[in-house]
Amino acid sequence: MIDLRSDTVTRPGPEMRAAMADAEVGDDVWGDDPTVTALEQKTATLLAKTDAVFVPSGTQSNLCALLAHCARGEEYIVGQNAHTYKYEAGGAAVLGSIQPQPIEFSPDGTLDLDLVVSKIKPDDAHFARTRLLTLENTTDGKALPVSYCLDARSVADEHGLSMHLDGARIWNAAVALGTDVAEIAEPFDSVSVCLSKGLGAPVGSVLAGSKRHVDSARRWRKMLGGGMRQAGILAAAGIYALDHHRDRIADDHAMATRIGDALETLPDMTVRAVDTNMVFVDFHNWEAAAAALDTAGVLARVGAGTSRFVSHLDLPADTPERLVAALSPSP
Numbered sequence: 001m002i003d004l005r006s007d008t009v010t011r012p013g014p015e016m017r018a019a020m021a022d023a024e025v026g027d028d029v030w031g032d033d034p035t036v037t038a039l040e041q042k043t044a045t046l047l048a049k050t051d052a053v054f055v056p057s058g059t060q061s062n063l064c065a066l067l068a069h070c071a072r073g074e075e076y077i078v079g080q081n082a083h084t085y086k087y088e089a090g091g092a093a094v095l096g097s098i099q100p101q102p103i104e105f106s107p108d109g110t111l112d113l114d115l116v117v118s119k120i121k122p123d124d125a126h127f128a129r130t131r132l133l134t135l136e137n138t139t140d141g142k143a144l145p146v147s148y149c150l151d152a153r154s155v156a157d158e159h160g161l162s163m164h165l166d167g168a169r170i171w172n173a174a175v176a177l178g179t180d181v182a183e184i185a186e187p188f189d190s191v192s193v194c195l196s197k198g199l200g201a202p203v204g205s206v207l208a209g210s211k212r213h214v215d216s217a218r219r220w221r222k223m224l225g226g227g228m229r230q231a232g233i234l235a236a237a238g239i240y241a242l243d244h245h246r247d248r249i250a251d252d253h254a255m256a257t258r259i260g261d262a263l264e265t266l267p268d269m270t271v272r273a274v275d276t277n278m279v280f281v282d283f284h285n286w287e288a289a290a291a292a293l294d295t296a297g298v299l300a301r302v303g304a305g306t307s308r309f310v311s312h313l314d315l316p317a318d319t320p321e322r323l324v325a326a327l328s329p330s331p
């Protein structure tokens with residue numbers, strides 16, 4: 001089965017399931033699930049932050065962070081297409097009375113820092129108070145340069161802003177940049193990471209930061225309904241994923257490159273970009289491509305404009321060849 005819709009579609013394998021079945025558990029809302037605590041400590045250490053909290057989803061993780069950084073009537077500066085703005089059902093506004101100030105991403109996935117500065121509101125009763133800058137790494141598969149994030153930190157410091165990183169795919173960024181996740185996380189006050197994408201765990205994200213930030217986020221998590229009881233069963237999958245699936249993310253990037261190269265040989269489509277584990281393709285006749293993939297049993301999200309294929313650990317090795325076979329014009 002080939003499923004290119006996202007890296008969220010990965011399923012836990014036998015070893016991960018065995019780790020889940022064997023997990024020692026307790027009641028995490030009381031703070032006594034040892035496996036959850038171990039996952040939180042392990043993630044905090046990897047990211048070189050003081051503390052961390054396990055949450056059911058990346059959306060809830062980002063929302064807990066936004067709520068911990070910003071009060072009612074305050075705002076965060078964010079990318080127009082960022083998950084924390086566009087793909088979280090307006091949670092910050094609905095549940096936090098926090099105002100987003102979206103700006104366009106530059107083509108490389110950064111937010112232009114002059115543009116960021118131009119959106120910071122002066123201290124004036126007319127305006128929401130600008131509190132936070134949120135960045136995303138990777139964004140559309142692109143890894144943000146470490147030097148850019150350090151520059152963003154200087155700008156944030158000059159203007160008294162905190163910084164949050166939506167690092168759902170920070171593992172891919174680390175592989176692409178050839179650095180470790182701690183260096184990527186360093187300029188940020190808080191970092192959210194996903195266990196359920198390229199790492200292949202079935203559920204879960206972790207939010208890391210200072211003890212004060214994480215204490216506050218933990219309270220918001222409870223309010224949002226994210227306080228889980230014997231969650232060690234889920235945390236065990238996360239620990240397994242961190243121990244066994246981080247290094248192999250390089251294989252996903254190699255697979256994306258092979259898929260891009262294979263599609264380039266075909267007519268009727270333009271490969272726009274290959275970044276980390278994502279391939280972006282324009283099909284000249286997307287209805288025909290969607291039908292051909294459907295006939296071949298390939299799951300993919302194909303539409304007008306640019307379509308995105310995502311590689312992950314459950315793709316068969318011959319995926320590029322099977323895509324070419326499915327999409328080749330009939331003789």
Ligand SMILES: *Cc1c(COP(=O)(O)O)cnc(C)c1O
Binds near residue numbers: 057058138169197205
């Ligand atoms: C997937 C993703 C999230 C979190 O998604 P959930 O489905 O809520 O776990 C957050 N940010 C980005 C950039 C993502 O891709």
